[in-house]
Amino acid sequence: MSSAGTRVFIARLAGTTVFDPLGDQVGRVRDVVALVREKGAPRAVGLVVEVPGRRRVFLPLTRVTAIDPGQVISTGLVNMRRFEQRPSETLVVGELLDRTVTFKDGSGTGTIEDVAMERQRDGDWRVTQLFVRRASPTTGLLRRRGETVLVPVDSVTGLSAADVAQGAALMLARYDDLKPADLADVLHDLATTRRMEVASALDNERLADVLEELPEDDQVAILSGLERTRAADVLEAMQPDDAADLLGGLPDAQQAELLALMEPEEARDVRRLLAYEENTAGGMMTTEPVILGPETPVAAALAHVRRQDLAPALASMVFVVRPPLETPTGRFIGVVHLQRMLRDPPHEAIGALVDTDIEAVSADAPLLHVTRLLATYNLLALPVVDSERRLLGAVSVDDVLDHLLPEDWRETDDEHVPTPPSGTRAAAARDVGRRG
Structure with missing residues (x-):
């Protein structure tokens, strides 16, 4: 168990793996929840942990038995309810990093770069130290980078000033490894003002x-x-x-x-x-699938589908057309599947590998028709053509899913997650109750 006096720097804690007592991975730390008061040291009450399925849940610090370099050990009892921040709570990484504070001794201002919490003799965790970079002094026309100092939390003011504008560089540095969908979850959980600050950065x-x-x-x-x-x-x-x-x-x-x-x-x-109407092929399609001419060699086509910005569904096939290659294109010929290209010589022209049996849809084709075709033929994307069989774009399976799911599906995933046994849930609920 973490002993009294254990000091943990929270910015470095972000991203640390959380394990249960048997050594199984529970998730990763994304933030620390603290109660910031006008007087007295802020109290750290729990961790925000990202568990499989991109869900961010609350892990009370009373359920943490050890915090060591590279790992956090929990009791294994985790309430899987999605974390929702309360008005009285502050997210240390999300809301305190980059915040400007004022030194009580009159020596100026500084920006918080890290926050330290320490375990007390009574088992509580308190925010005790701040790693602060002083405001940069100006010498002539040059602006020097301010020095960094580790100071007691009670030596500054401004921690509880929720309406103070702040940057987001340090917070984003801690979340640099997150995929866009995971960073979107982080932004969604932030207060409105802070969300805008982070998005702008x-x-x-x-x-x-x-x-x-x-x-x-x-x-x-x-x-x-x-x-x-x-x-x-x-x-x-x-x-x-x-x-x-x-x-x-x-x-x-x-x-x-x-x-x-x-x-x-x-x-x-x-x-x-x-x-186009929203729930039609035209309303769902992208105008930027991989579109190539029939004379393109397999090697060049494979280079196109390797693009990092290309969605996996659209990388599964190349759409072959007559010039022009910009939508709306010349006459649509057919598609070449990625697996077929991997089986043929690099110098082979893709026009010889075209699958002409793929059924193209019109821009006004309804959602249900598009869904049936994707499901029936096990496809990841469908071509959309006009009356002259010119390619207008492609509908991918992820576009269809976005339209099939409820509008608020990103916010309601908790309803379908199995809950722990009643005894476990009750135990976790008791600790969750300690957040206030």
Whole structure:
């Protein structure tokens, strides 16, 4: 068991693996929940742990038997209910890192880079020290980087100032390893103001990826909070179908303004998608699958499907068309499956490998028809063509799932998770009750 006086730096704790007493992995630490008061040292009450299924749950520190470098040992009793932050609680990584505090001795301000908590004799954990970088002094025209100091928590003010604007660089550094869907979960759980601060600190590509994974109301709130030119840049970085879905949730005037600020080619694709009904092939499709001419060698086609930004479903096949290769293309010929390309010589032209039996759908094909075709033929994507058989885009299985699931599916996954046996749940509930 962690002994009294054990000091743990929380920013370094983020990402640490949590094990049960038998050595089985429970999840990873993503944050620490603390109760910050106007007077007295903040009390750390639990860990936010990400468990399989991307669920973030609360693990009371009373259920933690040891915190060592590289591992946290728990009793194994974890309440699998999704963590929901209470108004009285502060997330140390999410809300205290990058916060500006003022030194009580009048020596200026600084930015919190890490927070230390220590176990007390009574078993409680208290936030006792702050690793702070002092505000940078200016010498002539040069600005020097401020020194770092480890100071007692009671030597500064500003920890409980929830409305103080702050940066997000340190927090994002701790979450740099997260996939977009996981970072979206983190943002969703943050308070509105902090969510906007963190979103604004992401680069355009990363923010675009994260927005695609957020519930629609969060997407709209974040995009509306960005400066208009930046919002247009982020929309350009999104997949056209996702950008169209997001713009569809905005007022007409705001939608028109953002489309006017986008690059003409990017805006053209999005406008075309906005013209289709939502639950049709046209409303679900992307205009950017892998599209190549029949003379393309297998080696070149494989290089295209290796693109890191390409969704796995769209990487499963190449759409072969006559020029032009931009949608709407020349006449659609057929598809070449990834597995077929892996079996043939690199110099072989993909036109000789085309599967012409794949049934293309029209832009107005309803969701149910598209779903049946994907399921019947075990496909990951379907071509969408117009009346002249020109390729307009492709509908992938993940696009269909997004439309089949309830609108709030990202927020209601807990309802279908098995609960622990009643004795275990009751024990966990007693500890959860100690959060207040």
